Amino acid sequence: MANSFDLQKHDQIAIVIVPYLEQGHLNPLLNLSRLLSSHKLPVFFLGTTTSNRQAKFRLSSWDILDFPTIQFHDLVPVPPGSSSFVTTSVREKIGSFFTSVLLLREPIRDFLQEISNRYRRIVVINDSGTSWVVQDAVSMPNTECYCFHTTSVFTALSFASESTKKPLPSPVAEIIAQLPPRENTFDSETVEYIKMQQESRDFYSVGLHNSCKEIEGIFIDLLEEQRENKQWAIGPLNPVEISEKTRSKHECFSWLDKQDQNSVIYVSFGSTTTLSKEQIYELALGLEQSAQKFIWIIREADKKGGDNIVERGSDLDLPEGYEARIKEKGVGFIVKNWAPQLEILGHASIGGFMSHCGWNSCNESISMGVPIASWPMHSDQPRNTVLITKVLKIGIVVRAWENRGELVSAVRIENAVRTLMRSAEGDELRQRAAELSGAVKKSVMNGSSHKEMDSFVAHITR
Incomplete structure (x- = not known):
């Protein structure tokens, strides 16, 4: 034997x-x-x-x-x-x-x-x-x-x-x-x-x-x-399909379940990006001024070489009183630890994704039929942005790579969110993203x- x-x-x-x-x-x-x-x-x-x-x-x-x-x-x-x-x-x-x-x-x-x-x-x-x-x-x-x-x-x-x-x-x-x-x-x-x-x-x-x-x-x-x-x-x-059997119990879903279809923009810049205090402030104001519902994953980048399991954060340079204000208005949900991105993108309430355009994020967004507001930070992300916006035509640019040294103003962020979520152009992007998602599935x-x-x-x- x-x-x-x-x-x-x-x-x-x-x-x-x-x-x-x-x-x-x-x-x-x-x-x-x-x-x-x-x-x-x-x-x-x-x-x-x-x-x-x-x-x-x-x-x-x-x-x-x-x-x-x-x-x-x-x-x-x-x-x-x-x-x-x-x-x-x-x-x-x-x-x-x-x-x-x-x-x-x-x-x-x-x-x-x-x-x-x-x-x-x-x-x-x-x-x-x-x-x-x-x-x-x-x-x-x-x-x-x-x-x-x-x-x-x-x-x-x-x-x-x-x-x-x-x-x-x-x-x-x-x-x-x-x-x-x-x-x-x-x-x-x-x-x-x-x-x-x-x-x-x-x-x-x-x-x-x-x-x-x-x-x-x-x-x-x-x-x-x-x-x-x-x-x-x-x-x-x-x-490419989210199973109810394995869907996360993350706290954000109880909020997302209450929102209308395609009414929320998901904001996340991946695990290797940390925004400056000034940029976080402008992003916070831009999201609020857009009057568009949002879910924002905001935390420090995973530290290279350390323990990469990031637990709940505390103070990440948001404007004073910001969290309480958006909670009272019911316009946003902030997550300060890791969140199940694919499942969030697959939720019916998500109608757009503000992203650094890392290739995993692009793939997940395409799979779930969600158009992208691209904000490349480094590495292959500027090239992916060209693919998403100029070739596949399922996204817009928040900040062009040649302007990477500039602080992106709250007004520019507000305009990008409104373009993606509440314009005829945004509707066309969503339609193309949905068609590509169907083909990919x-x-x-x-x-x-x-x-x-x-x-x-x-x-x-x-």
Whole structure:
């Protein structure tokens, strides 16, 4: 019996997921783990104790207990001084948080070596931000690697075209030519870190993308031409329907349930953005002056390298008496801790989303048919803004990227909210967003995204 069991284990395919350790990167890869687990494949989700706890804590719209083949493995980074890979010069270039990610290379290598003799094939799916730490996998005989991109395909294409210098067709070439240089949207440490990841991906160009052909079909085709290899578009990797069984008990829903359909704008700038005191003040006044109902998630950004589970906040520089005033008027609801964004966007009362335009937020908004008032802060967000507003045409711009150094006034915020929520233009955006949502849901259920996922599973289990 023991030999029979061992042979059965050796015949299996094991999936090893290596996410980057920020919330916007944890979510899609945990949802990918769910999809792979539904095919009865063993899935190992690797992270630190803190990042794994955060991923489970912020899980939305599905129950992890329904997917017993997912196993969380807590990695222990090696001490900085004992790493044979992370030199002092590297640490000086990229800073402490990026260094803490790089120090996972050795424990990841050890884990892969440990499980490699238990399975016929090890399939490593790593975030594009962890390519450097999984590079030892290519030297293992029964291991293959696939890079998962958490950005839009549009953004990935723009970066690829910068590297390959291959021409793009019109009008795509003209749109990409107008995008800001990478150095204007990422700080110098991040640019150095990205370069390290790109250099480590030379050994594999096959990519997985958190998008689908209904959203970015032309860009997917062009990216395959640029990279000369298969690119699987298997997203959006978030639930596209909200289940009553797993709906959160968050306090905001008792307020949202009392509001009219499409009457509330949801305001949130993600887990890596902290607004200045002056900007919070202007935003608060702009929302109030718009006379539009709103739900506002306001808290400090998750601190890199620390315990990312943020509990209820207290004083976040709101105008004096503001909370009491909007509560008395019944016009707004303020949340000072983490909130289930996908479920909020899926609520019938939500008619617009003021967002930093991180790709997860864009995907969730598209899935739920909610148009976006875009306010990009950094990274890929300016490029996503172009995709949302100029290509898909399901959003407006609150503050253009070229004006990023300016304080956005309460009047400009008020006008943006009114445009999105109470104008003919806003109604057209909502209609387009609803149509795109319908197409995306069909794609995930039984269309292109579903077929791409089946194709990928067939490939790795061949």
